[in-house]
Amino acid sequence: MSGTIACDHSPKILRNIKIPLAKIPNMTHIAEIHVYSKTLPVKNGPYTMAGQEVWELDTTIVQMVDQNGVSGWGEVCPLGTLYAPIHAGGLRSALELFAPAIIGAEVTPRNVVRILNQTLNGHNYARAILDIAVYDLLGKTLNVPVSTLLGGAIQDRVKSYYVLGLKPVESIVELARAKVDEGMRRLQIKIGRPDLAEDIEVIRKVYAEVGTTTSLIADGNRGLSGRDAIQLSQACRDIPITLEQPCDMIETNRSIRSQLCHPLFLDENILDVNMAADAIGQGIVDGFSMKISRLGGLSQFAVFRDLCAARGLPHTVDDGWGGNILAAATIHMASTVSPKYLEAAWLATPYQERGYSPDPLITIKNGYVDVPKGAGLGINPDPAQFGAPILSVG
Ligand SMILES: [Mg+2]
Structure with a gap:
């Protein structure tokens, strides 16, 4: 018995399976994300530890805006380029993929994490900056502190x-x-x-x-x-x-x-x-x-x-x-x-x-x-x- 199996070797783009997200009544949605960078000099520098010293840090700031114009803020600042397997440029590159993916998402941390999981593997520092921002935005939307959203402050x-x-x-x-x-x-x-x-x-x-x-x-x-x-x-x-x-x-x-x-x-x-x-x-x-x-x-x-x-x-x-x-x-x-x-x-x-x-x-x-x-x-x-x-x- 003979025959051929047709194989299509043309390039394909693998797309993640998008699981429909539950719609939450009355929740606001993420409308805009803006990313900023600022330099933070070290006072009486450098800051020193085994294997490195740093004189100034390159911090990244995210402004997450909902459709009503309310802003939530996130920040991540890698400790130079040697402390951890991350640097400011890598963080911002990951944000180029993460940020568009969550436009239109409901302002809840679990929703955002779920979409990030469907967008790009790893890159925890970039996930963190958006996670912090969505907590801030949700807190401002509900008029409660972030500590309350995290289970409640035990100490003031x-x-x-x-x-x-x-x-x-x-x-x-x-x-x-x-x-x-x-x-x-x-x-x-x-x-x-x-x-x-x-x-x-x-x-x-x-x-x-x-x-x-x-x-x-x-x-x-x-x-x-x-x-x-x-x-x-x-x-x-x-x-x-x-x-x-x-x-x-x-x-x-x-x-x-x-x-x-x-x-x-x-x-x-x-x-x-x-x-x-x-x-x-x-x-x-x-x-x-x-x-x-x-x-x-x-x-x-x-x-x-x-x-x-x-x-x-x-x-x-x-x-x-x-x-x-x-x-x-x-x-x-x-x-x-x-x-x-x-x-x-x-x-x-x-x-x-x-x-x-x-x-x-x-x-x-x-x-x-x-x-x-x-x-x-x-x-x-x-x-x-x-x-x-x-x-x-x-
Ligand atoms: Mg330590």
Whole structure:
């Protein structure tokens, strides 16, 4: 028996199957999206950590407008080009696909996430900026704070923390004292210097200066070898620090864990909620330092928050950098975390002379930040301050 099977080798465009979305009565729809960029110089720069230093950051801002002209705002600011597998240009390229896809969508985070899932795989940082904006827009539409949409604020102010960069030992000790005198009760000490003995000296001297009044975290930012992480931890076994992301690979952190004398937090290794669940399931973490944008926004961070609560694990609420929009999103999210599990929330504002707007920066007072009041994120930027958009759709 013979015959031929007709094959069509002509190029085809694979189209995603679009599942019809439920129509929600009386919901507004996304009518326009505008993308802006601004430069944020580092005050008294550079900001330093193992493997990199940054003098200024390139932040991306999204204005999401509904058909009534109400604006929601989102922001994501990668910490340079080396900290995470993302950069500002990549973020904006992904937005060129994501933004047109959600024009006309109902203003609900789950609707937007669903459409993003049908548009482009991955690119959590780009998802995050739209997720934050739709939460802000929905909050303003319903006249409730973003924290209410995330399940409700448990605290009206949240503990913050300060990062001590890779600077000379004595200046770090001096800065630690100054920050504790300002009310900070959690300090993160950057480690990962070429000389391991200097890392150990910094930890010992900062602990001697302020260790009885503040909790200390030693963050390696992936910069230590497994051997050095073990030696540092064993050399500081009498000091109650938490060791954060000492080594580059999750396999290395897992392999050294049994030889560490301190609790282990992971940060850069955890790129999504699934990886967090894996790390918890394997029993290799005692907590996390976590960024909203790395997980894909507030929606995914709420899942992560509840996962950590279910397993009794502490975590921070952070982002890489950013101005007032991202700071407000961070504080709203942190306010919904049980104080039992909220380590603290990190803001970039202490490292900025001023933000991208004439509005005052969201500030830290006595080690705490008030949750912004009002609908949505509680801030209302003037689009005129951002200049011409670099992308507009709608
Ligand atoms: Mg970290």
